Amino acid sequence: MLKNYVKIAxxxxxxxxxxxxxxxxxxxxxIASVILIGLYARHEFSYDRFHEKxxxxxxxxxxxxxxxxxxxxxxxxxxxxxxxxxxxxAVDNFARVWEYRRSMPVTNPEKDRVFYEDNFGWAEHxxxxxxxxxxxxxxxxxxxxxxxxxxxxxxxxxxxxxNENPIGKPLYFQGExxxxxxxxxxxxxxxxxxxxxxxxxxxxKTAAEDFWAGGRVGQEFFDQWVNLFVPAYILVERGAxxxxxxxxxxxxxxxxxxxxxxxxxxxxxxxxxxxxHSALDVGExxxxxxxxxxxxVLIVGLIILLLGCFNFINxxxxxxxxxxxxxxxxxxxxxxxxxxxxxxxxxxxxxxxSAVVLALVIVDVVQPWVSEFSGIENVYSILIDPQSWxxxxxxxxxxxxxxxxxxxxxxxxxxxxxxxxxxxxxxxxGGSLRKVLVMLQFALSGSLIVGTMVVYQQLQYMQESELxxxxxxxxxxxxxxxxxxxxxxDRVKQAxxxxxxxxxxxxxxxxxxxxxxxxxxxxxxxxxxxxxxERYTVEGDxxxxxxxxxxxxxxxxxxxxxDTNAVILNEQAVKDLGLKPDExxxxxxxxxSMGLEGEIVGVVQDFHxxxxxxxxxxxxxxxxxxxxxxISVKINPNEVGNTLDFLETTWKEVISEASFGYFFxxxxxxxxxxxxxxxxxxxLSFSLIAIFLACLGLFxxxxxxxxxxxxxxxxxxxxxxxxxxxxxxxGSDFTKLVVLALFLAFPLSYLVMNSWLSDFxxxxxxxxxxFILSAIAALFIATVAVSYHSIKxxxxxxxxxxxxx
Numbered sequence: 001m002l003k004n005y006v007k008i009a010x011x012x013x014x015x016x017x018x019x020x021x022x023x024x025x026x027x028x029x030x031i032a033s034v035i036l037i038g039l040y041a042r043h044e045f046s047y048d049r050f051h052e053k054x055x056x057x058x059x060x061x062x063x064x065x066x067x068x069x070x071x072x073x074x075x076x077x078x079x080x081x082x083x084x085x086x087x088x089x090a091v092d093n094f095a096r097v098w099e100y101r102r103s104m105p106v107t108n109p110e111k112d113r114v115f116y117e118d119n120f121g122w123a124e125h126x127x128x129x130x131x132x133x134x135x136x137x138x139x140x141x142x143x144x145x146x147x148x149x150x151x152x153x154x155x156x157x158x159x160x161x162x163n164e165n166p167i168g169k170p171l172y173f174q175g176e177x178x179x180x181x182x183x184x185x186x187x188x189x190x191x192x193x194x195x196x197x198x199x200x201x202x203x204x205k206t207a208a209e210d211f212w213a214g215g216r217v218g219q220e221f222f223d224q225w226v227n228l229f230v231p232a233y234i235l236v237e238r239g240a241x242x243x244x245x246x247x248x249x250x251x252x253x254x255x256x257x258x259x260x261x262x263x264x265x266x267x268x269x270x271x272x273x274x275x276x277h278s279a280l281d282v283g284e285x286x287x288x289x290x291x292x293x294x295x296x297v298l299i300v301g302l303i304i305l306l307l308g309c310f311n312f313i314n315x316x317x318x319x320x321x322x323x324x325x326x327x328x329x330x331x332x333x334x335x336x337x338x339x340x341x342x343x344x345x346x347x348x349x350x351x352x353x354s355a356v357v358l359a360l361v362i363v364d365v366v367q368p369w370v371s372e373f374s375g376i377e378n379v380y381s382i383l384i385d386p387q388s389w390x391x392x393x394x395x396x397x398x399x400x401x402x403x404x405x406x407x408x409x410x411x412x413x414x415x416x417x418x419x420x421x422x423x424x425x426x427x428x429x430g431g432s433l434r435k436v437l438v439m440l441q442f443a444l445s446g447s448l449i450v451g452t453m454v455v456y457q458q459l460q461y462m463q464e465s466e467l468x469x470x471x472x473x474x475x476x477x478x479x480x481x482x483x484x485x486x487x488x489x490d491r492v493k494q495a496x497x498x499x500x501x502x503x504x505x506x507x508x509x510x511x512x513x514x515x516x517x518x519x520x521x522x523x524x525x526x527x528x529x530x531x532x533x534e535r536y537t538v539e540g541d542x543x544x545x546x547x548x549x550x551x552x553x554x555x556x557x558x559x560x561x562x563d564t565n566a567v568i569l570n571e572q573a574v575k576d577l578g579l580k581p582d583e584x585x586x587x588x589x590x591x592x593s594m595g596l597e598g599e600i601v602g603v604v605q606d607f608h609x610x611x612x613x614x615x616x617x618x619x620x621x622x623x624x625x626x627x628x629x630x631i632s633v634k635i636n637p638n639e640v641g642n643t644l645d646f647l648e649t650t651w652k653e654v655i656s657e658a659s660f661g662y663f664f665x666x667x668x669x670x671x672x673x674x675x676x677x678x679x680x681x682x683x684l685s686f687s688l689i690a691i692f693l694a695c696l697g698l699f700x701x702x703x704x705x706x707x708x709x710x711x712x713x714x715x716x717x718x719x720x721x722x723x724x725x726x727x728x729x730x731g732s733d734f735t736k737l738v739v740l741a742l743f744l745a746f747p748l749s750y751l752v753m754n755s756w757l758s759d760f761x762x763x764x765x766x767x768x769x770x771f772i773l774s775a776i777a778a779l780f781i782a783t784v785a786v787s788y789h790s791i792k793x794x795x796x797x798x799x800x801x802x803x804x805x
Contacts, residue, residue, distance in 0.1 A: 002346075005342060005343055005346045006346065006350070008343060009343070009346055009347040009350050010350075012347060013347075013350075013351075019315055020351070022311070022315060022696055022699065023311070023312050023315045023316065023351055023355075024351055024354050024355045024358060025358075025696065026307075026308050026311040026312065026315075026693050026696045026697065027308045027309070027311070027312045027351070027352065027355035027359075027399075028354075028355040028356070028357075028358035028359040028362065029304075029308065029359075029362070029689060029692070029693060030304050030305050030307060030308020030309070030311075030359075030689075030693060031305075031308065031355060031356055031359035032358075032359040032360075032362035032363050032366075033301060033304045033305075033686055033689050034301050034304060034305045035359060035360075035363050036363060036366070037297055037298060037300070037301035037304075037682075037686070038301070040294075040297060040682070041294055041297065041298050041301075043192075043193055044193075044275070044276060044289050044294045045276070045294070046193045047193045047194065047195060047272065047274070047275035047276065047289070048193070048194060048195055048271045048272050048274065048275065049193075049272055050132065050191060050193070050194075051130075051131055051132045051271070052132050053130065053132075053235060054271055054272050055238075055270075055272070056092075056235055056236050056237070056238060057130060057131070057233055057234075057235055057270075057271040058233065058234050058236060058242070058268035058269060058270055058271065059074065059231065059232070059233050059268070059269045059271060059274060060076045060080065060081065060231075060232045060233070060234060060249070060266060060267070060268060061073065061074050061075075061076075061266070061267050061268075061269055061280060061283070062075060062076055062253065062264055062265070062266055062267075063264070063265045063266075063267060064262060064263070064264050064532055065262065065263050065264075065265070066262040066531070066532055071281045071282070071519070071532070071617070072267075072279075072280045072281050072282075073280060073281060073282045073283045073519065074231050074280045074282065074283025074284060074285075075229055075230055075231055075282075075283050076229075076230065076231075076232050076249075076253075076266060077224075077225040077229060077230075077252075077253070077256065078096065078222050078223075078224065078225075078229055078230050079222065079223055079224070079225055080225075080232065080249055080252065080253075080266070081094035081095075081096055081232040081233075081234060082094060083252065084234065084245055084248070084249060085234070087248070088244070088245050088248070089237070090236050090237050090240035090241065090242065090245055091234050091235070091236055091237075091240075091245060092234075092235045092236060092237055093126050093129060093130055093234070093235040094124070094126065094130075094232060094233065094234045094235070095123055095124040095126045095127045095129075095130050095131075095232070095233050096123070096124050096204055096230045096231070096232045096233075097121060097122070097123045097124070097127065097196070097204075097230075097231050097232070097233065098121065098122045098123070098204055098207060098230050098231065099119075099120065099121045099122070099198070099285070104116065104117045104118075104120040104173060104200075106120075106160075106171055106172070106173055106200070107171070107172040107173075115159075115659075116478050116659070116661045117156075117199060117200065119197055119198050119199040119200065120198065120199065120200040120202075121196075121198040121200065121201050121202070122201070122202045122203065122204040122206070122207040123144060123201050123202075123203075123204055124144070124204055125142055125144040125145050125203065127144060127201065128142075128143060128144070128151075129235075130233060130235045131196070133187050133188065133190060133194075134187060134188045135151070135185045135186070135187050136154065136186055136187065136188055137157075137165075137167060137185065137186040138151075138167045138183070138184055138185030138186055139184045139185050140185060143184045143185035144184070144201065144202075144203045145184075146182070146184060146203070147203055147205060147206055148179070148180065148181050148182055148202075148203070148206055149181065149182055149183075149184035149185075149202070149203055150171065150181035150182065150183055150184065150200055150201065150202045150203075151183075151184060151185045151186070151187050151200070151201045151202075152166065152171070152183055152185075152186060152187070152199065152200055153186070153187055153188070153189045153190070153198070153199040153200070154186055154187070154188055154189055155189050155199065156199045156200065157183075157186045166183045166186065167183055167184070167185070167186070168182060168183065168184075169182065169183055170182050170183075171183065171200075179206075181202055181206070187201075193275075195271070195274045195275050195285055195286070195288070196285060197285070197286065204230075205222075208222065225252070225253075225256040231283065231285075233271070234268070242268050245268075246265075246266050246267065246268055249266035250264060250265045250266045253265075253266060257521075262530065262532065274288065275288050275289050276288070276289050276290065276291040276294065277291055279759075281614060281617070282517055282519060282534070290759075292756055292759060293678070296451070296683065296756065297682050297683070297686070300448065300451075300682070300683055300686045300687070300690070301686070303444040303447070303448060303690055304686055304689055304690050304693065306440070306444065307441050307444060307445070307690055307693040307694055307697070308693055309399060310437040310438075310440060310441050310697060311441075311693055311696055311697040312351070312352075312355075312399065313437065314437050314438070314697055315697075316348060316351075345400060345401075348399075348400045349396070349400045352396050352399050352400055353396065356392065356396065435733075435737055437697075438697065438698065438734065438737050438738075438741075439737045439738075439740060439741040439744075440741070441693075441694045441697055441698075441741075442694055442737065442738045442741035442742065442745075442778060442782065443741040443742070443744050443745040444690065444694075444745070445687075445690050445691050445694040445778060445781075446741060446742045446745040446746065446749070446774055446775070446778045447745045447746075447748065447749045447752075448683070448686075448687040448690050448691070449687060449691070449774040449777055449778060450745075450746065450749040450750075450753065450770055450771065450774045451683055451687070451749065451752070451753055452680075452683050452684050452687045453770050453773065453774065454753040454756075454757070454764075454766060454770060455680045455683055455684075455753075455756075456680055456684070457764050457770075458757060458760065458763060458764050459677065459680050461762075461763070461764050462611070462760075462762070465608070465762065472637070472666055473634060473635050473636070473637050473640075473664075474545065474546075474632050474633070474634055474635075474664065474665040474666070475632070475633040475635055475643075475644070475647065475662050475663075475664060475665075476511060476630050476631070476632055476633075476662060476663055476664070476665050477630065477631040477632075477633065477647075477651075477660065477661065477662050478629065478630055478661060479507070479628070479629060479630065479631055479658075485655055485658050486626055486628070488654060488655050489507060489539070489625065489628075489631070491654050492505075492631070492650070492651065492654050492655065493505040495650045495653075495654055496633060496647065496650060499643065499646050499650075500636070501635055501636040501638070501639055501642070501643040501646070502633060502634070502635055502636075502643065502646075502647075503545075503634040503635065503636065504541055504544050504545045504633075504634040505541065505545070505631065505632070505633050505634070506538065506539045506540070506541040506542045506544070506545040506631070506632050507538065507539040507542075507625060507628035507630060507631045507632065508536050508537070508538040508539065508542055508628055508629070508630055508632065509536050509537040509538070509627055509628055509629055509630075510536050510629070510630070511630055511665065512546070512609050512665060517534045517535070517536070517609075517610075518534065518535055518593075519532055519533065519534050519535075520532075520533065520534075520535050520591050520592070520593035520594060520620075521591075521592040521593050522589055522590065522591055522592065522620065523589075523590040523592060524577065524584075524587050524588070524589060524590070525587065525588035525589075525590055525597070530592070531573075531576055531577075531618065533573055533576075533617070533618040533619060533620050534609075534617055534618070534619050534620070535591070535619070535620040535621070535622055536609075536619075536620075536621055536622070537622045537623075537624040537627040537628060538556075538621050538622065538623065538624070538625070538628070539558065539623075539625035539628060540555070540556035540557060540558025540559070540560075540563065540623055540625065541555075541556075541558050542556070542621060542632075543555045543556070543568065543602075543604065543621070545632050545633075545634045546607075546632075548568075548604040548605070548607060549604060549605040549607075550602050550603065550604055550605075551571070551581050551603050551604065551605055552581035552582050552584075552585060552602065552603040553568075553581075553585045553600070553601050553602030553603055554601055554602050555568070555601075555602060556568070556601065556602075556623045558625075563599075563601065563623050564598070564623060564624070565591075565596045565597060565598030565622060565623060565624065566598045566599050566600075566601045566622075566623045567589045567598045567599065567600045567601065567620055567621070567622055567623075568600075568601060568602040568603070568604055568620070568621040569584060569589075569600060569602075569603050569604075569618075569619070569620060569621075570603070570604055570605070570606050570607070570616070570618065570619040570620075571603065571604075571605060571606045572606055572616055572617055572618045572619065573618035573619060573620060574603055575618075576618045581603040584600050584603065585600055585601070585602070585603070586599060586600065587599070587600050588600075589620070591620075591622065594622075596622065596624075598622065598623070604621075614761055615761040615762075632665070633647060644662070647660075647662065648660050648662075691781055694781070694782075694785075695781055695782075695784070695785040696785075698734060698782055698785035698786055699785045699786075702731075702734070702785065702786045702790060713726055713729075716729070723791065726790065727787065727790045727791055731783065731786045731787065731790050734782060734786050735779070735782065735783070735786075738778060738779060738782045739775075739779070741778075742774070742775050742778055746771050746774075746775075749771075750766060750771075753766060754766060
C-alpha cells in the first residue's frame with residue numbers, strides 16, 4: 001500500500017511540475033535560510049560558554065558618576081581583586097589581565113625578523129586555572145609560574161619557530177625595554193567565540209618590572225590604589241551572593257578616589273554576557289556583538305520560515321481542489337477516507353523531505369561565504385548535533401500535518417456522486433485562509449523592507465557623518481614607544497616632510513576610534529574640583545594632521561619647549577568646567593594621574609574620537625611627544641604607492657634597527673561599524689530572500705486563480721472585456737490584500753526600528769519617505785508577481801476556454 005501511495009505521489013508531482021517546483025523551492029530556501037541564521041545565532045550565544053566554570057566567572061567593571069555624566073570602564077585598581085579574595089570566601093580566585101591595546105614588536109630568536117603583533121596580553125599565573133584555554137605542549141600545570149615565561153598560540157609557534165620545538169626558547173620584545181621572554185607552553189589558538197583573543201600571554205608581574213612606564217613602577221605598583229588601571233576577573237563560589245562583595249569594592253574605591261561630586265560603583269559582569277550585552281564606554285577588548293542585532297536576525301529568520309510555510313500550505317491546499325474528480329472516482333471504487341487522508345499526508349511528507357534535502361545542498365554550496373561573512377568556523381556543526389535533528393524532525397512533522405490536514409479533511413467529506421454528476425463546485429474552500437496567509441506574507445515582507453532601509457540609512461549616516469577631523473589619507477605607523485624610534489622621531493619627521501606628497505607628520509599615544517583610552521584625574525590650578533577626563537598624549541602637529549577646528553586659542557608649538565605638557569581641551573571639557581572657551585586660555589591644568597602641569601593653550605570643536613555609538617565626552621590633548629605609540633602621516637591621495645615606498649625606504653635609512661609597518665586610519669574607522677555592516681548585509685540578504693518567497697507565493701496563487709477562473713475569463717472576453725479588464729479583475733484582489741497588509745505592518749515596523757535606533761548616541765529619524773518607498777516597492781513586487789499569469793490568461797482565445805461547454 002505504501003508503495004502505491006508513493007507511486008501516485010510522484011505521478012501527481014510529475015503532472016503538476018510548476019506546483020511541485022514552487023512548493024519545494026520556496027520551502028527549501030526558507031529552511032536553508034533558517035539553518036544559516038540558526039548557525040549565526042548559536043555562535044553568538046555560545047561566547048565564552050566553552051569554559052567549564054563559565055557560570056562562575058565575572059569581570060569587574062567600574063561605573064563613575066560625576067555630576068551630569070556617567071562612565072563605565074572595564075578596569076579596577078590593581079589591589080582590588082586580591083583584596084576581595086582575601087576578605088570574602090565567596091571569591092575563590094582572581095586573575096588580572098592586561099593588554100597593550102597596540103602593536104608589540106616581537107623578534108624571533110635570531111633577531112633577524114621583527115613582527116608587530118596585536119594580540120599580546122599579560123596575565124596572573126592563575127589565568128589558566130580560571131579559563132579553559134587548552135595547553136597542548138610545555139608546562140600545562142602552571143605555565144606562567146616563571147617570571148619571564150610566555151605562553152604562545154599554536155599559530156605563533158609555527159610562525160616564529162616552524163617545525164622546531166619552541167619550549168624554553170626566547171622571543172624578544174622591543175619597546176620601552178628590550179627583553180627576552182621564554183616560551184613555557186603552547187596553547188591552542190583561541191576559539192572565535194571568546195571575547196578574549198591572545199596569541200601571547202606573559203606574566204603580568206613582568207609587565208610591571210619591564211614594561212609599564214619603562215619598567216619604572218616595580219612590583220610595589222600592585223599594592224597601589226592609584227588608578228583604574230587593569231581588567232580583572234574573579235571566580236566565585238557557585239550560588240554566591242555578590243552584593244556584599246561589590247558593596248565593599250565600591251566602598252574601597254570611593255575611599256581612595258575622593259573626588260567631590262563623584263562616586264564610584266564596582267559591578268560584576270557574567271563572562272557569558274560580555275559579548276552580547278556589554279557596552280562599556282572604555283575598556284572593551286574589542287568590538288562586541290549586540291543581542292539586539294542577533295534577535296533582529298532571528299526575527300528575520302522566523303519571518304522567512306513563516307513565508308516559506310505559508311507558501312507551501314497555500315499551494316498545497318489550492319492544488320488539492322483540482323483533484324476532486326480523481327478522489328471521487330477513487331471513493332467510488334472503494335477508497336476509504338483514511339486512505340485518502342494518508343495519500344495527502346504522504347505527498348506532503350515527500351515534498352517537505354525534498355525541501356529539507358535541497359536546503360542542505362544550498363547550505364553546502366554557500367558555506368564558504370557564510371564562514372567568511374559570520375566568522376563561524378564549522379558551518380556543519382549544527383548538522384551533527386542530535387538536538388538539531390530533533391528540531392528538523394519536529395518541524396517536518398508539524399509542516400506535514402499543517403499542509404496535509406486541510407485538504408485531507410475536506411477531500412474526505414464530499415460525496416463522490418456530487419463530483420461525478422458535476423454538481424460539486426470543485427472548490428475545497430479555504431479562500432479566506434489563503435487571503436489571510438497572503439496578507440501576512442506581505443505584512444512581513446513590508447516590515448523587512450522598512451527594516452532594511454532604516455539599517456542602511458543609519459549605517460550610511462554613521463559612515464558619512466562629519467567627524468570633526470580628517471581621517472582620509474592618514475597612514476599610521478605603530479611604534480610602541482620603541483627606544484630606537486622615539487629619540488629619532490624628529491629626524492624621521494623632517495625626512496618625510498622633504499617629499500611633496502607628505503602633507504604633515506605627528507605622533508600620538510592612541511588612534512582615533514580606539515576602543516581603549518586613558519582616563520586621568522584633572523584639576524585647574526586654584527580649584528580643588530577634580531575631573532575625570534579621557535586624554536591622548538600627542539606631538540605638537542597632531543591638530544594639524546587631523547585638521548582639528550580651533551574655536552579659541554592656538555595649536556601646540558611643536559618646536560617650543562615652553563609648550564611641553566601644554567593642554568588643548570574640547571568643547572565638552574570647557575562645558576564641564578562651567579566656563580567659556582576664551583576664559584580657560586592661560587589657566588594651568590594639573591594632571592594628577594600623570595603628575596603633570598601644563599597651560600591650556602587652545603580649545604577645539606568637539607570631534608568623534610570614538611564611534612557614533614558613544615556621545616562625545618570631555619577630552620584632553622597633552623603635548624608630550626615622548627609618550628607616543630603611533631606615527632600619523634598625512635599624505636597626498638595621488639601617487640599613494642610611490643609615497644608608501646618612500647616612507648618605508650626613508651624609515652630604513654633613518655632608523656635601520658627598527659622595523660617598518662603601516663595601515664590606513666580609515667580601515668580602523670570601517671571596523672567600528674562591523675556589527676552594523678554585518679546586520680545590514682544579513683537583513684538585506686534575507687530580506688531579498690523573503691521578498692522572493694512572497695513573490696513565489698503570489699506567483700503560484702495567481703496561477704491557481706487564473707486556472708480556476710478560465711471559463712469565467714472566456715465568457716467575459718466573449719462579452720467584450722479587454723485584456724486590461726481581465727488583468728485588473730485578477731490582480732485587484734491581491735493588490736487590496738497587499739495594501740491592507742502594509743497598513744498593518746508599518747506601525748509595528750516603526751516601533752521596532754525606533755527601539756533599535758535608541759542604542760545610538762547619534763542617529764537618524766525615521767521619516768515618512770521610508771514607508772512611502774517601502775509601499776511602492778511592495779506594490780511593484782506584488783504587481784510583477786501577479787501580472788504574468790493575469791496577462792497570460794487574458795490573452796487566451798475564449799474558444800479554447802469554452803470548448804468543453
